[in-house]
Amino acid sequence: MTGADVGALTEQLRAAGHSPILTPVAGYAERARVTGAAMRPSDVQAGDLYVAVSGARAHGADFIADVMARGAAAVLTDAAGVPKVREAAGYRLPVIEVAAVRDAAGPAAAAVYGTTAVSDPALFGVTGTNGKTTTTYFLRGLLTTLLAAAKRSTGLIGTIEIAAGAERIASEMTTPEAVQLHALMHRFRAQNVAAAAMEVSSHAISYQRISGLYFDVAGFTNLTQDHLDLHGSMEGYFAAKAELFRRARTRISVITVDDSWGHRMAAEATGHVVTLATAGPPAQAHWEVSDVVPEGLGSAFTLTHRESAERIRTSTALPGDFNVSNAALAAVMVLEAASDPTRPQEFSRADVVAALQQDRPFHVPVPGRMEVIATRPAAIVDFAHNPDAMIRTLDAVRRPLVEQGRGRLILVIGAAGERDVTKRPTMGAIAVRMADHVIISDDDPHGEDPAEIRASLMAGARDAQATGGLSTQLQEIAPRGDAIAAAAALAGEDDTVLLAGRGHEDHQDFAGERVEIDDRTELAHALRAQGFTVLQKGDST
Ligand SMILES: CC(=O)N[C@H]1[C@@H](OP(=O)(O)OP(=O)(O)OC[C@H]2O[C@@H](n3ccc(=O)[nH]c3=O)[C@H](O)[C@@H]2O)O[C@H](CO)[C@@H](O)[C@@H]1O[C@H](C)C(=O)N[C@@H](C)C(=O)N[C@H](CCC(=O)O)C(=O)O
């Protein structure tokens, strides 16, 4: 049963330090009951608290007529929103006014949906520039194995999908708004979900989407250039991520310390902090990865606990050393959760060790992440869309070519519009430095001119070619389907084709116009047209 009286909700916000003003002040307003909460007008259902924020595009209170028609029971908004509500609704609708609506939205939704400080389900959050989606899929793989015996389910919240056990819910953001997150926690409980893995984007932290949520364990993957349009600088980006690793929000922080940002994150995190070294310069970490050897397309590796010298051997089916890092992070997060005596989980530490060693929990497919479409030529679809991910992905796919001493790397790459423009020339430069044949094409231009985005990538690529004296073949081909067909036509059996940047996505957005295209089906089709054999879904894992 969800819900709260508006008066009680107001008191809870007061107790949380928000100085709310409830109008009208007397009579039915306090007794009015809200049974849900929504921030997007189209999500409002009868009885909901409508949370009206002031944003870059609009004020949520501009949509009050629609919200009333949908049966909203009360509104949470700021001083700018109150007159808009009054104009449309007079005094018929109770309004709670606060100074910072986004800050208050989480606690308000928590009260409505019954979220408590000891999270139910147990919550595993992952942040970092790259690896969030993959790590949450690995976490779900492991948690699902561990909870099967107790007949409990797992939850997942992230870029590709939201899942409550077997139920799938479409995902529109990496991390949804607070009202939806608290509603999801409630839904998870109703669906017998005992533990959930969740991606936490830096946007979510900056926009207070995780307010009112408490994490059993939060994991940090890495920090490299992206999203500078929002954060302004790497310092600002770091500061946003660091908010997750505070005692008040997270019980256990597991920080990958493969670079200096990781070390700094570990030093600044408060509460119980556990470090993990997976690569890079030797680090004195609590957990370390060693003995990485190829296993199928992926890798087997050993996790060693420095203090106890406990060694756990496990593996991942996904190619690339960075997927060893992602798998190790998922493993340590669950091992540490199982070792916390103050917060019992439904599985023991011994269960986790056994699952890691015997049940191959990191052999789950992750849609569009190093997804192998064919083996001769090797054809891979990946989501790398920033400089560091490109370097690591290109490094991983070119290694077998170097070892064989033959074959070329053919890359198709673009960049999304209305996102960090500074990374584009860098991405173009990386492409020509690391691939043999580069085709620059479109990603999601959103509202930008796609030709200008391609020009920015081409400029970086040409500069790098000129300064590096590189012989890389460089082409600009749009639309993306033509670029993919050209890449397949160029490929010989010993070559590797990598489509980077779009992963699982099934359509492009050109100024609001939706163009259906899925790199995986497009590449399979283009390869077949050239007479090559492609894998059936699931063959690669
Ligand atoms: C920069 C950013 O994250 N902005 C988000 C933020 O916008 P905002 O505060 O400026 O609000 P706004 O868009 O003006 O809307 C204000 C209110 O009016 C309503 N509105 C607004 C416009 C409209 O036409 N109709 C309408 O009803 C909105 O529902 C909202 O209630 O709040 C809005 C409401 O939830 C989000 O839609 C919006 O996401 C934008 C569109 C977005 O693209 N965000 C991306 C970048 C994002 O968050 N990405 C990260 C992942 C990043 C990554 O790792 O790659 C994510 O977690 O998804």
Ligand SMILES: Nc1ncnc2c1ncn2[C@@H]1O[C@H](COP(=O)(O)OP(=O)(O)OP(=O)(O)O)[C@@H](O)[C@H]1O
């Ligand atoms: N640990 C890692 N370090 C660097 N690059 C990685 C790592 N893990 C994955 N990548 C690269 O980044 C891409 C995106 O991976 P993934 O979707 O797991 O990350 P993400 O953080 O969820 O990204 P986004 O928030 O943009 O969806 C992968 O396709 C791969 O190229």
